[in-house]
Amino acid sequence: MAISTTIPFxxxxxxxxxxxxxxxxxxxxxxxxxxxLPNDAESLLAFKLKADLHxxxxxxxxxxxxxxxxxxFQHRVIRLVIESHNLGGIFTPNSLTRLDQLRVLSLRNNSLxxxxxxxxxxxxxxxxxxxxxxxxxxxxxxxxTLHRIRTIDFSYNxxxxxxxxxxxxxxxxxxxxxxxxRFTGTIPPLNQSTLLVFNVSSNNLNGPIPVTxxxxxxxxxxxxxxxxxxxxxxxxxxxxxxFFDPNAVAPASAPDPxxxxxxxAGGFGTQTAQLHGVALNQPTRKSHSSxxxxxGFTIGLIVLIVxxxxxxxxxxxxxxxxxxxxxxxxSDYSATLDAAxxxxxxxxxxxxxxxxxxxEGIMKVAAGKSGSLVFCAGExxxxxxxxxxxxxxxxxxRGTIGTTYKAVLENGLIVCVKRLDNSKIGGAxxxxxxxxxxSVGALRHPNLVPLRCYFQANEExxxxxxxxxxxxxxxxxxxxxxxxxxxxHWTSCLKIAEDVAQGLSYIHQAWRLVHGNxxxxxxxxGSDFEACITDYxxxxxxxxxxxxxxxxxxxxxxxxxxxxxxxxxxKSDVYAFGVLLLELLTGKPPSQHPYLTPNxxxxxVRSARDVTDGGSxxxxxxxLLEVAIACSVAxxxxxxxxxxxxxxxxxxxxxxxxEEDVELHPGERMS
Numbered sequence: 001m002a003i004s005t006t007i008p009f010x011x012x013x014x015x016x017x018x019x020x021x022x023x024x025x026x027x028x029x030x031x032x033x034x035x036x037l038p039n040d041a042e043s044l045l046a047f048k049l050k051a052d053l054h055x056x057x058x059x060x061x062x063x064x065x066x067x068x069x070x071x072x073f074q075h076r077v078i079r080l081v082i083e084s085h086n087l088g089g090i091f092t093p094n095s096l097t098r099l100d101q102l103r104v105l106s107l108r109n110n111s112l113x114x115x116x117x118x119x120x121x122x123x124x125x126x127x128x129x130x131x132x133x134x135x136x137x138x139x140x141x142x143x144x145t146l147h148r149i150r151t152i153d154f155s156y157n158x159x160x161x162x163x164x165x166x167x168x169x170x171x172x173x174x175x176x177x178x179x180x181x182r183f184t185g186t187i188p189p190l191n192q193s194t195l196l197v198f199n200v201s202s203n204n205l206n207g208p209i210p211v212t213x214x215x216x217x218x219x220x221x222x223x224x225x226x227x228x229x230x231x232x233x234x235x236x237x238x239x240x241x242x243f244f245d246p247n248a249v250a251p252a253s254a255p256d257p258x259x260x261x262x263x264x265a266g267g268f269g270t271q272t273a274q275l276h277g278v279a280l281n282q283p284t285r286k287s288h289s290s291x292x293x294x295x296g297f298t299i300g301l302i303v304l305i306v307x308x309x310x311x312x313x314x315x316x317x318x319x320x321x322x323x324x325x326x327x328x329x330x331s332d333y334s335a336t337l338d339a340a341x342x343x344x345x346x347x348x349x350x351x352x353x354x355x356x357x358x359x360e361g362i363m364k365v366a367a368g369k370s371g372s373l374v375f376c377a378g379e380x381x382x383x384x385x386x387x388x389x390x391x392x393x394x395x396x397x398r399g400t401i402g403t404t405y406k407a408v409l410e411n412g413l414i415v416c417v418k419r420l421d422n423s424k425i426g427g428a429x430x431x432x433x434x435x436x437x438x439s440v441g442a443l444r445h446p447n448l449v450p451l452r453c454y455f456q457a458n459e460e461x462x463x464x465x466x467x468x469x470x471x472x473x474x475x476x477x478x479x480x481x482x483x484x485x486x487x488x489h490w491t492s493c494l495k496i497a498e499d500v501a502q503g504l505s506y507i508h509q510a511w512r513l514v515h516g517n518x519x520x521x522x523x524x525x526g527s528d529f530e531a532c533i534t535d536y537x538x539x540x541x542x543x544x545x546x547x548x549x550x551x552x553x554x555x556x557x558x559x560x561x562x563x564x565x566x567x568x569x570x571k572s573d574v575y576a577f578g579v580l581l582l583e584l585l586t587g588k589p590p591s592q593h594p595y596l597t598p599n600x601x602x603x604x605v606r607s608a609r610d611v612t613d614g615g616s617x618x619x620x621x622x623x624l625l626e627v628a629i630a631c632s633v634a635x636x637x638x639x640x641x642x643x644x645x646x647x648x649x650x651x652x653x654x655x656x657x658x659e660e661d662v663e664l665h666p667g668e669r670m671s
Contacts, residue, residue, distance in 0.1 A: 376441025578631025
């Protein structure tokens with residue numbers, strides 16, 4: 001019997017792989033050279049099993065990275081977007097929560113039910129969209145452990161319970177929408193300077209809204225339909241605590257058999273009494289004793305009432321004084337900020353002086369090297385290597401491939417010198433470097449910072465550019481440490497975008513080269529505040545993995561060049577331009593841009609700029625935003641080329657000029 005039962009079991013095990021192959025599952029394993037499904041594929045199938053009750057998700061291709069809504073990097077799922085698929089089951093634990101490389105999770109506009117599982121294992125998660133479902137239960141406390149999280153949208157669900165105060169510790173949070181749930185309790189004192197989008201309307205929240213600079217900046221409508229919310233932000237006084245209610249009846253105190261004699265309220269005798277009922281448990285021997293006790297109790301009760309009333313008045317006065325103190329603090333807030341800004345400016349000036357002193361003659365390390373400056377074709381030799389070495393230098397900044405200095409020569413000429421880090425471009429030999437610099441040095445365009453000359457000897461390489469007096473676009477957009485800038489007007493955004501597009505189009509069309517490292521800090525402002533691109537065409541000399549550890553650079557990189565050994569292309573420049581344009585429109589660095597659909601991104605940009613619908617300016621802003629969205633699509637084939645982008649921007653400008661002409665000369669246009 002043992003043998004007869006074992007053989008069918010072994011046959012079953014033998015035929016399982018063929019059964020899986022017949023159903024299209026084993027093909028996944030062959031792609032990865034494993035004997036079982038990849039872990040991420042198993043996690044996705046575990047989710048589908050409980051969530052996809054109607055079998056709407058067709059997870060049946062040769063690789064899980066090709067399934068609908070899945071984006072991978074090195075076969076690991078980094079983005080999962082399954083929206084409007086009529087998922088009607090539950091978000092089961094130990095399914096998607098095993099995708100530890102996941103950055104974006106969107107399950108919005110489905111019909112998922114049950115609680116949101118523990119998400120603490122998704123430690124790389126940056127954005128989560130679960131809105132417009134039927135989730136129930138509490139706000140998942142595991143969210144507090146996700147320190148990289150930036151975007152949370154749990155709106156339009158059935159979540160209950162209190163909001164965790166740990167939300168205040170998410171220092172990268174800038175998008176939190178919780179409206180149309182059933183949350184109770186108070187609002188945490190959120191004060192993250194990054195918080196841009198916030199909404200808790202249509203819940204059951206109560207109590208005063210914390211008066212923080214961030215929560216105070218939002219429109220009161222985001223707190224609406226919470227009847228029990230109150231406080232200064234809503235201009236609604238909160239109910240004060242009632243210290244004495246004359247209608248309240250205190251419970252009677254039963255006599256303690258171990259303590260039969262109590263001192264009465266008036267202190268006139270030792271009678272066992274039920275004070276609140278003013279009834280004596282034992283009759284007195286003399287009638288006047290009863291009168292004394294009653295009189296004493298009455299006097300004591302009057303004293304108690306007067307004491308409680310005085311206490312209530314004192315507390316009310318203290319609260320009123322507290323409100324006055326808060327008002328004084330609010331009025332002094334701007335003065336405090338001004339004082340803090342002045343201190344920071346002083347510290348920055350001192351720091352710059354220290355830097356300048358430390359960098360005095362910094363480039364003299366190159367002195368003694370054999371070689372000389374090589375001026376680009378057609379350039380006049382205005383200075384020698386020795387004169388450049390004697391120049392006083394001030395540190396401008398450290399970039400991806402080197403350090404930049406402002407150098408003042410003895411004759412007063414100011415140049416910008418980039419000292420390349422040989423460890424990052426060491427793969428480029430002397431002849432390769434020279435040939436490439438000859439090509440780059442020949443580029444001349446009003447929107448390119450011209451490369452005047454270069455130097456190389458042994459392990460030292462210098463690039464000399466024209467100095468641009470008005471700083472970088474990054475500083476213009478984001479301000480300084482002591483002064484935070486506001487988003488630029490749409491006309492300024494259009495002018496800068498057109499300048500950058502002119503320069504990039506010239507590089508792509510005229511020379512068949514690519515920039516490879518476009519970002520706001522590599523766009524400088526000339527004497528007339530024209531935008532000029534710098535550090536162009538140097539990416540071919542560097543290692544493509546340099547930006548992997550820098551989120552500010554990673555955000556500019558197109559998806560197709562985020563892999564190792566990938567090279568920049570003209571279409572990846574277009575992607576970076578789209579990110580740059582979005583940075584211009586929002587005033588937010590790319591590392592803070594959320595993953596949003598095109599429809600939601602319009603709302604996000606409007607929120608960032610504090611504008612409302614309507615008006616010609618709003619229409620132009622939306623048109624610019626559409627250009628940014630077109631440039632930053634994931635597929636390079638779907639992106640326009642730089643010349644087409646330039647034409648789009650010029651059409652926006654022409655439309656704006658025509659509309660302005662109509663407004664200035666309406667009669668002439670009508671005639």
